[in-house]
Amino acid sequence: MHLRIYRYDPHSGSAPTMQDYTVEPEAGDRKLLDLLVRVKSVDDSLSFRRSCREGICGSDGMNINGRNGLACLTPIDGLAEPVTIRPLPGLPVVRDLIVDMTQFFTHYSAIKPYLIEKGPPPERERLQTPVDREKLDGLYECILCACCSTFCPSFWWNPDKFLGPAALLQAYRFIVDSRDGATAERLDYLDDVYRLFRCRSIMNCTEVCPKGLSPSHAIEQIRQALLSRSL
Amino acid sequence: MRVFSGQVPWLLQRLTALFLIAALLVIFIALLFGVLPDYASWRAFVTSSHGATIVFVSYLAVCTHAWIGVRDVLLDYVKPLPLRLLLLMAISVLLAATAIRLLLVLGAALFV
Numbered sequence: 001m002h003l004r005i006y007r008y009d010p011h012s013g014s015a016p017t018m019q020d021y022t023v024e025p026e027a028g029d030r031k032l033l034d035l036l037v038r039v040k041s042v043d044d045s046l047s048f049r050r051s052c053r054e055g056i057c058g059s060d061g062m063n064i065n066g067r068n069g070l071a072c073l074t075p076i077d078g079l080a081e082p083v084t085i086r087p088l089p090g091l092p093v094v095r096d097l098i099v100d101m102t103q104f105f106t107h108y109s110a111i112k113p114y115l116i117e118k119g120p121p122p123e124r125e126r127l128q129t130p131v132d133r134e135k136l137d138g139l140y141e142c143i144l145c146a147c148c149s150t151f152c153p154s155f156w157w158n159p160d161k162f163l164g165p166a167a168l169l170q171a172y173r174f175i176v177d178s179r180d181g182a183t184a185e186r187l188d189y190l191d192d193v194y195r196l197f198r199c200r201s202i203m204n205c206t207e208v209c210p211k212g213l214s215p216s217h218a219i220e221q222i223r224q225a226l227l228s229r230s231l
Numbered sequence: 232m233r234v235f236s237g238q239v240p241w242l243l244q245r246l247t248a249l250f251l252i253a254a255l256l257v258i259f260i261a262l263l264f265g266v267l268p269d270y271a272s273w274r275a276f277v278t279s280s281h282g283a284t285i286v287f288v289s290y291l292a293v294c295t296h297a298w299i300g301v302r303d304v305l306l307d308y309v310k311p312l313p314l315r316l317l318l319l320m321a322i323s324v325l326l327a328a329t330a331i332r333l334l335l336v337l338g339a340a341l342f343v
Binding site for chain 2 (some may be wrong): 200
């Protein structure tokens with residue numbers, strides 16, 4: 001297969017280039033990550049992140065033929081050649097396909113991604129009804145791969161101010177959690193011109209999420225929660 | 232609801248959109264069923280107190296909707312704050328001038 005991969009080393013002083021590789025899939029190679037590992041075995045200067053190779057760690061998010069996705073979940077079959085692979089758009093490149101995710105995780109921290117208990121801690125675990133637990137489905141599965149946020153034009157326009165779909169999906173995960181006691185503070189934080197309301201419902205996030213989640217739906221739910229509170 | 236929240240403009244844009252959809256629907260039905268068949272009947276409606284109020288309120292909805300839309304575009308694309316404020320002021324003045332002009336025209340037609 002013909003791969004065309006973005007190469008860039010900011011310390012070299014050279015401009016980014018696209019480098020061509022030809023690699024033949026071997027028996028057992030199913031996903032794009034398998035091919036990248038083969039390329040790496042013949043050119044160890046190529047840099048990319050990967051770890052679990054099964055769509056759980058979220059390390060190998062990249063732009064594949066113009067669309068963000070995880071290399072480990074992208075089947076080789078059906079990929080148009082040359083397979084053009086670039087780093088996730090909108091974030092600074094550290095090297096080749098590795099991006100600096102500091103901004104992404106700054107937004108994630110800002111939404112306080114943990115339960116905030118208002119009263120004294122219970123003696124045993126915090127119980128939740130099955131109905132309340134079901135409300136977390138489609139939210140807790142996010143692996144923070146950044147495929148959604150870095151494919152969102154609103155994030156490209158205001159990466160420092162708009163929290164992005166991943167952080168907003170996580171924000172709603174805690175807003176809707178029956179065990180959390182800081183819903184009002186969370187909604188206050190999001191009721192801002194930039195943090196939430198830069199979202200235009202373009203829905204690229206939902207389109208590319210490799211886990212099949214819908215950040216745009218979560219964002220809509222936050223807007224509705226804000227509206228219900230105001231009324 | 233905070234005065235300078237992100238929610239107020241978002242809500243206003245949607246409410247004005249709903250209002251304008253309803254207004255366009257009424258106009259479409261009026262045209263379809265010949266409720267106001269000719270220029271004279273349309274003119275009589277617009278220059279009546281009810282008609283003039285509906286037209287003016289609709290135009291205010293257009294202005295509000297447009298201002299928020301333009302503001303959103305400027306927030307995304309125009310980063311220098313002085314230039315952004317200048318453009319926001321310019322569009323505000325332009326929309327306000329057209330609304331005042333409409334008010335004067337309707338007032339003249341209504342009271343003359």
